[in-house]
Amino acid sequence: MKSFHTRCPLPPRRGAGADARKLFRVLSDLGFAVTQHFDLTAQEVMDAYQEEIAKEQGDYFLSVLSSHGDEGVIFDFNGCPVKLTDIFAMFTPRRCPVLAGKTKMFFVQACRGEMLDPGVDVETDSCSETQDSFSHYLSIPNDTTVMFASSPGYGAFLNASGSAFLQTLCELLSSEARELELLQLLTRVSHRVAYRFEARGQHSGSREMPCIVTNMTQEAFPFATHAVHDQVRQGEETPSRTCDQHPDGHCDTTCTLQRRDLNRFPKLNSGIRGCLWNQRPLPSREFEATLCSSLDLKAL
Structure with a gap:
């Protein structure tokens, strides 16, 4: 989401466009077929996922969700909550057989509460309500990894240049780190976001700690070159x-x-x-x- 309905109290998200442009370029360069959607309603979000999983898929599926949010939800164009559990439920083997046994990755750039981690002028991707629910953890399908920009209950930073989380992810995907196994790569993303970024201004000293939730059953190298994929399949x-x-x-x-x-x-x-x-x-x-x-x- 870049902007919201005029009747919605949520402010526009400066920097969301910068994230989208960077993600499109980096993922396209890595061979992903990238489709972007902006400023959708809750129903349009679900329809976009349904349309995507109806297509023939490769070995890996990646989705980036970027909006204002709270614990377990992101907010649509009208400011209505979209539950992450509803999105993840679409990717079970029964509802999405085309991706059964394949690696699925979700990156969520949204606040998960209003707290700030004491630890650039920044905005945050939060809203006024707090929802104390962690049921979305239990709904993650097998062979799926979800990476959140922040820890439960905490805000995620965004400014006009983009988000610390997604910009760091793109930076590492553009480097040799893309050859790493998925969880090793995401650990590096967490380290950089946690230790290289610190808010100034109103939230001076606050930091952001990404969070990784995974139900992976095997190692994955989704961003590595084809040569690495071939060697991994052969056990070398x-x-x-x-x-x-x-x-x-x-x-x-x-x-x-x-x-x-x-x-x-x-x-x-x-x-x-x-x-x-x-x-x-x-x-x-x-x-x-x-x-x-x-x-x-x-x-x-």
Whole structure:
């Protein structure tokens, strides 16, 4: 939600547009088919989800909910509550067989209460009511992870530049961190939001602590490259390819490593040694650092 009906007491959400633009660019670059909806009524929200889950789906489903909110709800264009339990219930195997057994991710940028964590001018995504209900935790389907911008009972920060939560998520998805397993990646998001952002002005010193709720039954790498997906499915820890000219690994010191492999797979240092030194151990990290420097990369 960016704005609300004129009869609705909720204020417009400065920065929501900035979040939407950044999310669209980053997720599109990662290969997701992105559909955006703005300023919907509660029924239109549910209709949009119903339309989406009726489509053929890939291996991963991701949804971002951004609005004013409270514990267990977000608010629609008219200021009416939309229960998260109603949304999550649409993704059970019975109601959504096309996503059964597949990883589903929800990111919720909304306040979950009025408290501020004592811990930029900011606005908050809260409303005046407080709802003490945690039933939405129990309604999360299997193979689903939900990440909230804030902890139960606390507000979530938003200013004209966007939200600390979604902007941080986009920042990490645009970096090498996208190769991490999902929960490792989200833990990094939590750390950055919690320790790198602090409110000033009226709410000076307040911080924001994201919250992750998961019913995952297996590891997931939804933002990694296709090469990583293939290796994970085959049960291998890291890619075996180390050289453009000799994919079997038998190469000499004149071979050129793929720059994107160096940049994306930190564990390739053993492959670098084998490729450049004909399978002989590297006596020190000095040559490895020199190699990375020559390719404008940081040492692994």
